Amino acid sequence: MKFSYEFSHLCGTVYTQGNILFTPDGNSLLSPVGNRITMFDLINNSSRTFAFESRKNVYAMAVSHDSRLLIAVDEDGHSLLVNLKKAIVLYRFNFKAPVRALRFSPDDRYIAATSGNKIQVWKAPGLKREFAPFVHHRTYSGHHGDVLSIEWSPDSKFFITSAKDLSVRLWSLNPYPKFTPYTFVGHRDVVVAAFFSEDGQTIYTISRDGGAYLWQHNYEDLDHEDSDSDEEDEEPVPIIARGVKWSTRRKHVFKMEFAKVDCAAFHAASNLLTVGFGNGTFGLYSLPDFQDIHTLSVTQHRLSSVAINSSGEWLALASQTLGQLLVWEWKSETYVIKQQGHYFDLNALAYSPDGRLLATGADDAKLKLWDTTSGFCYVTFNEHEAPITGVAFTSNGQAVVSCSLDGTVRAFDLNRYKNFRVLTTPNPVQFLSLALDTSGQIVCAGTLDPFHIYVWSLQTGRLTDVLSGHTAPVTSLAFSPSTTEELLLASASWDHTVRVWNVYQNKPYIEPLAHSSDVLAVAFRPDGKQVCSATLNGQLNLWNIADGEMVGQIDGQKDVAGGRHSADAVSAKNNTRSKHFTSVCYSADGTCVLAGGLSKYICIYEVASRQHMLLKKFQLTHNRSLEGVLDKLHSGDMTEAGSKRELNLDVDPIDAEVVQDNALVGAKRAVDPGARKKNLEIFSKAVLFSPTGRAWAAATTEGLLIYSLDETLTFDPFDLDEDITPETIQATLARHEFTKALLMSLHLNEENLIRLCLESVPKDSIILVAESLTDTYLKRLLTLLGKYLSESPHLEYYLTWSLALLNAHGPMLQAHSVEFLSTLRALQKSIVIHFNELSRVCNDNQYTLDYLRNLQQLKSTQTM
Template sequence: MKANFAFQNLCGTVYRQGNVLFTPDGNSVLSPVGNRVSIFDLVKTLGFENRKNIACIALSPDGKVLLSIDEDGRAMLVHVRKGTVLHRISFKKAVNHAAFSPDGKYIAVTHGNMVQVWTTPSALAREFAPFTLHREYTGHHDDVVSIAWSKTSRYFITTSRDMTARLYTLNPVEGFKPKTFGGHRDVVIGAYFSDDERTIYTVSRDGAVFTWTAKKDEDEEDIMDVPSTSEGAVEHIVAYTRWGVSDRHYFNQPGTRVVCATFHPGTSLLIVGFSSGVFGLWEMPEFTPVHTLSISNEKISSVAVNPSGEWLAFGAAKLGQLLVWEWQSESYVLKQQGHYYDMNTLAFSSDGQNIATGGEDGKVKVWNATSGFCFVTFPEHTAGVSTVEFAKGGQVLFSASLDGTVRAYDLVRYRNFRTFTSPTPVQFCSLAVDPSGEVVCAGSIDSFEIYMWSVQTGKLLDVLSGHTAPVAGLAFSPSGDQLASASWDRSVRLWSVFGRARTSEPITVSSEATALAFRPDGKEICAATLDGQLSFIDVAEGQISSVIEGRRDISGGRKAEDRTTAANNPSSKHFNSVTYTADGACVLAGGSSKYVVIYDRAEGVMVKKFQISENLSLDGTQEMLDSRNMTEAGAIDTIDTTGDASDLEDRLDHTLPGAQRGDLSKRRYRRDARTNCVRFSATGRSWAAASTEGLLIYSLDESTSFDPFDLTLDLTPESILSTLESGEYLVALVMALRLNERPLIHRVYEAVPPGDIRLIARQLPGVYVERLLRFVAEHVESSPHIEFDLLWVSAMLTSHGRFLRERRGEMASVFRALQKGLMGFETSVAKLCDENSFALDYVLSQADLAAGIMA
């Protein structure tokens, strides 16, 4: 089995903190997610990682280069299309805002109470010192909050916590001194140039908007501070203008403060986000209210407007919300929200199209694995969701929660159609659904029993007793005749749930069992224990056949308060989730550390180790601690600095004493880097991990690597194309499969005439059947040629049916991939037919109505 899985996407978390941006074409939104940046168009997450959580991002005017700055001021210059890091720089201080000049030649960055302007490094050539400091601008008495460039890139205006704004020129201008804009009574959030650069607007946190224009004398002429020897006064009219307040406006939103604001010069729209979750649009300079709407229960942390001024993007950090609003039609373009607290569990649907997640906030969310969007949220649980499982058909989802209920959801009508409860209130921590989808079982934390219900009737069928500690894991065998349970009482039990005997002999493991999984063929069980071992149990013999020692593999990462090294710290040396690959050849395991490990089952060796995050804002990602960060009061990162905040609402502490989980109120805390659940996709091409960062998806991406199947000297792209041009489609297809270059296979595949498909499929050698079927399964997901793909699938299954049946075990992942694509076809065609039926019904009803009126 291949283990070259690479990071593909980050779902489950759409926004954390920092500012959101639109791309220059206005069709995509860039959102900081922890120490990564997600692009919401086709929904992808760039592969690079900052050292810590991202504080702000800036995009070049051409949309090719992204500047990503973390909380410590360390920045990366990233090529957006490729997702690769071009250059790195440390600004030495925390950065509040950064902005590219409109011509793309300079980058302005806040630096405490100063502003630094750097020349933009080249994205094409490698340089020894790519960042060159152009100038450093001083004058503010407190931290600079924002920077706004003029359209000509000659000037920029800054705002500060000292309640002023200042106007600077990029290059020295004779006789010019930086202009100060005062008069506000609170922090100035932003300052903006009008489209003609004749007007400047400043917005303060207390809800005041000042309009600054040129002062006028009695003759109604603009007053300018132009030196007598100055040339080019018209060119630098902004610099020589004597600015004065012409109008003062107020938002009059009682009890709220302005948190963020932006301005669109083309339409003169001022967009403001308030601490109450309300945003508003005002047309300047008349200050005419255009639109006001409450879109969140918490304050709006960031706002952006696309270049056309039609779409607005909002980010709410506390709720993790990202919204894109079209204000003219008053409709949502995008509305996504992740789990409010930690993500506890995940499950792939049987066809691999959907991923269900359960969180500490009591919500169950279902995500589309291809697009990465959440399309339904079930909020019925009143406590943390511990486990979710799909029924084998994929249309029913089950969830178990600490609120003492197990719920079943219909994914066709999107409703909770059944709720299962126990005779006495208990907390459920594990869940299993039999392959038929008719029986659901749940294990409890406090009563140590396993409850069985009928899905059809909702009645309690049986209660299995025997464990003397919480039941940490449950799993049905693929045939459905046996139920395996793992418990903290250091035992694994096998139950014949549909037989007459309800007793089971315990299989003792080395320590408290934390998770278990059945191999796809049902002949083996893998159980994870608290001492870091993976025990493999032979189902037929009822005893442990082999053990993998994983303590050293998963250990790593030192917490800020650890007195011992990572190698001697026992707290992170166990797995809490384990799953088999689709062919059963490997085992994937994750736990309370930053690593996820793949083991080869036959050899018992580690194949590969994945680090889920390199984010230093999380606890447990560093191997070595810096002794300079240790003080008499403990580590600097753990010291509560809430009382030092400048704003009253930031100094208040509303936390519950002693609360450590599910309490993300305002205080200094660091979340642990850990994996709560890992699962393999049914196709075997990807796996997902529910981690502190969100839902991480890793997949096999062969398009970026050269991996030929059977390479010879005469096998070249030119020879393949010449063979294809001569009409030898079978030979060309075999050559393309041997070279294993996806673009070539795609070209040859689509060049085959539909009438020759059946003949070519029949003559294809058996050694290439799996590769071609896997390619067809991938092609089905992205191609609009439905009939063409269906002809290939039908021809391949008909011609090689016996060959595939004899190898159904190793071909299971290919079959599931095909099923996933064909189910997508069925859904699309059914949806299109329904829409056409509704349209035809409407047209016929209108015709009947018109005929009745005429009569």
Template sequence: MKTEFKFSNLLGTVYCKGNLLFTPDGTCLLSPVGNRITAFDLINNKSYTLPFSHRRNTVHLALNPRGNLLLSVDDDGRAILTNFPRRLALHHFSFKAPISALAFSPSGRHFAVGIGRLIEVWHTPSTPDVSTEEGLEFAPFVRHRVYAGHYDTVQSVEWSSDSRFFLSAAKDLTARIWSLDPEEDFVPTTLAGHREGVLGAWFSCSQEEIYTVSQDGAVFQWNYTQKPTMNGEIDMIEDDEAPSQWRIVQRHYFMQNNAKVKCAAFHPESNLLVAGFSNGLFGLYELPEFNMIHTLSISQNDIDFVTMNKSGEWLAFGASKLGQLLVWEWQSESYILKQQGHFDSMNALVYSPDGQRIITTADDGKIKVWDTQSGFCIVTFTDHSSGVTACEFAKRGNVLFTSSLDGSVRAWDLIRYRNFRTFTAPTRLSFSSVAVDPSGEVVCAGSLDSFDIHVWSVQTGQLLDQLSGHEGPVASLAFAPSGDTIISGSWDHTVRIWSIFGRTQTSEPIQLQADVLHVAFRPDSKQVAVSTLDGQLTFWSVSEASQEAGVDGRRDVSGGRKISDRRTAANVARTKFFNCIAYSTDGTCVIAGGNSKYICLYDVQSGTLIKKFTVSVNLSLDGTQEFLNSRNLTEAGPRGLIDSHGQASDLEDRIARTDRTLPGATRGDLSARKTRPEVRVPAVAFSPTGRAFCAASTEGLLVYSLDNALQFDPFDLDLDITPASTIAAVHSKDYLLALVIAFRLNERPLIRRVYESIPVPDVSLVVKHLPTVYLARLFRFVAQATDESPHLEFNLRWIEALLSAHGPYLKDNAASIGSELRTVQKAVAKIQAELARLADDNVYALDYLLAQPVSSSAKEVNGDGGRQLRLMVDGNGAEEENADEGMEDEWTGLGDEDEGAVG
């Protein structure tokens, strides 16, 4: 089994905090997710996560106008400069303090950073039109100038279109105008008049007006004019006597019933202003008349950030409390993107049998279905009234079963997306585990309240039996893939094997040394893996009830120290066991995760640790550090637990941290919880294809895959194997040689060119004589081509030829090539589903057309009712015939010719 898994995507979380950012073409949205950055392709309906990560949560993003340089900054002011198209981190840099604003100039030569009360302007690294004499080649980040003048934190920075000036808005109730370089007759100007902190200031498209927005909902329009008289007219006097200044010419107010403005954005080309409020509403206004275009409620909490794309058609909103992300097209009043992650910790996950979907459950009572190809949540179930603890698929993959703390087990139809069956116990219980018979006839659930296992019939919903035998809460259940037995693990230190379809439902107990936390069946149903509280992984034979292997995982999984721990990471007991385990698709490896930052991959036969995966290095989470810095341990306790914001003078700053007391108060709200999230892995699962696995973590759903797209893996090269020789072999119609050479070079564009150049009649001959060493590569390529290219029948012919020519080899080597076969099966299943949907749509369209009434003139033209459809499809409808009598004879003639031809 291949073990080179790399992080590929982050699902389950779409927005945490910070600013959203559109790419210059306006088709891609960047969102900070924890200490990572996720990109949502709004045209192709896909999402991906950039491979690098910060040391703390990302809060500020900025792209240069060309869209090739991405600058991201975290909570501590540490920045990463990235080549965005290639997803490569270029430079790391640390600012002196946390930043509050970030913006690139329209020219792309500079970027401005707000650091506290100061504004710093820096040269953009690798700017091609700057001479290397300034040293930019050797020092990527060079500061241009520092601007001081504000008395409180700078909240936003906006540039003029010519990059000569920029505006800054701050909490000191003012906005200021600055020049990038000293300008003749220019003096930095202060725009004062607001009664609360200014959220944003923008130039108009002509740069003759300035608009400022404050937290209290005031919008001011500033013009560069002379002082008006009492009647509003400007005196025609000399400039020396009354010089022109920036003055307020219009005042507007949002009037949102005591709701504060949390964010705002302005689009100069279309003069559109959008504002998000603390009550979850947003408003769209047209300036300078301040005409309201839209007002819509999109969230139950504060809207933290809003932005607009370059054309001004799409508005993006982010609400951090519930993790909501929304893209709204205001002209058509439709959603382009509407996503929300779990706002509580995830408990369980499962792959669908075809590997195209991942189901996640969480303490918020929601069940979310994520598409593995696009990375989007396609449906959310909210019927459970409490936390959902476990989920399991039936073998066919159309029915999902979930257990919850609300005392119910529910069955979900994933075709119609509805809850069609609910199972309950005679007494009120909180179910913690669920298992489903592969045939989908029987569902079992275990509880921490009762020691019995409840068994229901899926068809009738009736309780069939209660399996008694455990003397402690049932922690985990698992059905054998063969469907004849079920195993249960309990806190009474036993694992029991049940034969529920037998005449006597007796169980065979397996005694262990500690509480059982999780059990898992091997895909061949012959072995079971058990994780216990003492950190041991044991592997047992189902038929013999004897132990076959064991692993001591305490040292492997242990890691991470909370800031409040008195003990070191090596001595903390809470991290020294595995909460979840899962077999690989071939059964040779097992993956395990626990309450630490590590995921461990073990080889079952030898019991050795193959690889350790670090879930997160985010210092904003507890448990990611092995050693604590002694300077953060003060007399009052750990520095991270001391509330430094409770003394803030602004009520909004205290409310953001659930402290509504007066500044200086010694006792606050005792019910307010001030906890730090802790890194842990509550669930792991392998993809049915074997090419990926996913892990539910504190930050979201992490997906690791065998990504071979970006690495060069040559195979049996010599001097004669070149792209030119490959093309020459194609021209000489030596297709087998060309395909082998292309696979040796392993360049995907070259392989695809050769692949599509082979004629269909020669496909079976090429496949028949292809060396078996290239079969896995060819299967993988054909599966990917089936998913990407439009040549539907051509790809299916290749798959048919491969399976026909190498059937015996595939049967004998199922373990080594099984993942590739599952990938092909997944691609074929997707084609089948798309064709079935298309056929259904065509049937409905034809039924609709056949049901349309036909006028008397059309009946005369087509006496046969079966030809009425052709008349309508060809555009010869009754409306067109009645609309133009001159054309009627011509259409009638065409109808006669067709009728004669048919006769």
């Protein structure tokens, strides 16, 4: 069993805070998600979360105009310099102050960043590798409040800043004889943004109260002799640098139901201005006349950031309160993407049988389905009225079932996307756990009180049985995966027991399995002969189902220990707070157990032998914005009244005003759902292996983390000698010895050579070559076929290869079904994806052909 899993994707969260921005080509959108960054490819309808992490939540980002560099700055001013195309961190730099805005100059030679009430300009890193890429150019001071925005002039010689002191200032990159920094005053509220026109001769300023001013300089007042002398120089002095004065030429007020302006973006080429308001409405205006083009309400909460792509066709909108992200094509008035993550804790997750979909349930009472290939949420079910505590797919993958604290178990059809079954009990209860049998016809749910397990028939929707025996809440349920005449159900409870039930006979299968502490989770091994349970004291217990004996015990309390809260007075080592597992899952081959819980760690244990070793320990995040990440605290964050985080001493005044605007007068309880996101602790509520065995997912505080195996093949010198080289393999192919060449490439284990040998085999010879292969490399070859099916255009060719291998080695695959389970499911996943795509194309073609045939018959009838 491989355990070299690496971070692959982050779902469940699409936006956290900070600014969103388009890449210079306008086809992708960058969004900060916690201390990571997700790139949404709007052309290919896919997303990708970069593996690198910042120290805290990302607050400001900037991309160079050549798409080469990305700078991401966190809340404390620590930044990452990233190669955007390769997603590799090149350098880490500390601005030593929070950065609210960051901009590359149009020529990519300089970077301007805010630092409190000052502006720092740095020389941008070049193509050469340097020990210190950031070179300080100059620090500008003059504002009496924190600077909020920066915008460069088109010639990269000037930049304009807006601040909380209600003023806007114009600065020059290099000193000029007659130029002094110019101050624009007149606004009555904080200036949110300021922009240059495309020619750089006009400046637009927007304040928080909706006031928008257009400023132009008085070039006619200049001395013509000075202008003529400047034109004789080798490098003419810009007009702005000749001491011109600016005046207000136009004033406009955005009236949006008394909502204040929170963000703005400007597209100079098309003179489009996008303004986001505090009531969730955005407006699109044409400058310089401030003509209203579009006004659309996209959410009920404030818009935190807006952006316009390079062509001016797409508008990106983000709301921090609910974690919403939208891209709107204003000409056609359609959504390009419309995504929203869970804004409360994730409680449960489930993989579809083919591993292509992930279902998540959270405290926000929403059930979402995520595509593991693209990373997008494509359907959300809102029928539940209370937090969802359990999720499960049916065996055929056509429906998903969820249970909730609202006392209902609901089944959703994934073809029609509707709730087709609601399962209830005679008396109101709250469900904590859920399980479906392998046939997908029996649904079981455990309750918080009165400690029963209810059994329904999914086909009829009738309550068929009630299993009683537990004396405390039923926290976890699991059906035996084996297909036998006896349908076994394992249930875990706070009464320190795990009970195994024979559901068909409505009686216990064996005596209750006693534990020394509350049981929080239970899972069956894929062969149905063993059960793993997790208890409150941090232990994992392995039980043999046949005789009810404990065959192993893993003390994982020290493995998951670590992490200190900002309010803790003791060290993490001496902390009495319990660290334990709340979710366990077996791997596809049953040799490993994945466990996660109230800790920043997720552990993989080997349970096939008697040693029960810890194979690997994964730290979910290094985000210091969350509690429980650091083992040691910094004394500078402590005050006489406690930690700064607990006291919220670093809350921005403007952000405090925004929250106050949305609160009810005299109400002590926060009405803002985002208030529940303060001082969150890092932990995982559910972990699960993918049916393919190539990945596993965890429902954590930050979202749905997906870890997968590295798809690239590594060098494996098995049955390798000096005669097996790339040259000899190509020579063997030239002699049309296809079987020998394929075996040699499998020995060398280089993917490009294996693919060359596979595609060199004639279609008529595939069956013969497949029968000649040994069983040693069959698993490796089937894994590669599953990968090539998903990315190669030669669909029929690789399907022929897959069918030939399955027919030739069918008995061996059936005898070792557990060993090949993950490989066969990965192959099935690729085939199902192509099947669905081809079915959709064939249906469209069929409708088109029917339309053309009817049209031809209609024309022939009219001519007659």
